[in-house]
Amino acid sequence: IATGRLAILAVGSASVTGAGVSNPAAAWPVRLEALLRERRPDLDLRFEVLGRRGATAAEQWAMIEAALRGGRYDLVIWQVGATEAVRGLPIDDLVAAVGQGLERLSARGIDAVLMGLQFSRFLRANADVDPYRDALRITAATAGAGYFPRYDIMRAWAESGTVDVERAPRDRRAAEADRLNDCLARALALFIRDGVEEARR
Numbered sequence: 001i002a003t004g005r006l007a008i009l010a011v012g013s014a015s016v017t018g019a020g021v022s023n024p025a026a027a028w029p030v031r032l033e034a035l036l037r038e039r040r041p042d043l044d045l046r047f048e049v050l051g052r053r054g055a056t057a058a059e060q061w062a063m064i065e066a067a068l069r070g071g072r073y074d075l076v077i078w079q080v081g082a083t084e085a086v087r088g089l090p091i092d093d094l095v096a097a098v099g100q101g102l103e104r105l106s107a108r109g110i111d112a113v114l115m116g117l118q119f120s121r122f123l124r125a126n127a128d129v130d131p132y133r134d135a136l137r138i139t140a141a142t143a144g145a146g147y148f149p150r151y152d153i154m155r156a157w158a159e160s161g162t163v164d165v166e167r168a169p170r171d172r173r174a175a176e177a178d179r180l181n182d183c184l185a186r187a188l189a190l191f192i193r194d195g196v197e198e199a200r201r
Helices: 028-039 057-070 082-087 091-107 121-126 130-143 150-160 170-200
Strands: 005-012 044-051 075-079 111-115 146-148
Touching: 005 028, 005 057, 028 044, 028 170, 044 057, 057 075, 057 091, 075 091, 082 091, 091 111, 091 130, 111 130, 111 170, 130 146, 146 170, 150 170
Parallel strands: 005 044, 005 075, 075 111, 111 146
Antiparallel strands: none
C-alpha cells in the first residue's frame, strides 16, 4: 500500500463467484473491490477472482499457482474448507494443502488471509463442521496468516436478526444474500485495514 499499488487475488468455491446473489456484482469479492476503491482512490488496485463450485483446497491451490505464474500479488484471500466439510473429506488432506500453500505464499512475500466456513444451520445439521473450522484456524495461526472467522460473524448476524439468508422468505432470499455479501465485504475491509495498521505499528 505504501508504494501506491495493491494486487489482491480472491480464491474459493461457489460464494466467491456470487452463488445465491441477485447478480454477479453483489458477490463479496466484487463488493470488497468497490469498497477498497472508494476508500483508497489513490491506489493502483488490481483485484482478481478465481473460483469454482465444489473446488477442494488442493484444486484451489492449483488455481492460485496458475495465477501466480501470470503476475505478482500482494494479498491472497483464500476461502477454503467448505467442500471438504460438506463431503466429509479427510481433514489431514485439507490441512496439508492449505498449510503448504500458505508456506509457499509466505516464501514469496505474499500476505494471506484464510476465510473460514460460512455459517449454515443446514450444513451444521448435516456435517460435523467444527473440526474443519478448528483445523483452518490453527493452520492459519501456524503459518502466520490472517484468519477471517466468517462462521462466527455470520452466526452472530443470524442470531441477532441482522442478516439471515436461511430464514428469509423465498422471494427475499436473493436480496438477503446480497446484504450478506455486502456485510461480509465491509467486515473483511475492516479486517484488512486493521491488519495493515497493526503491521505499521
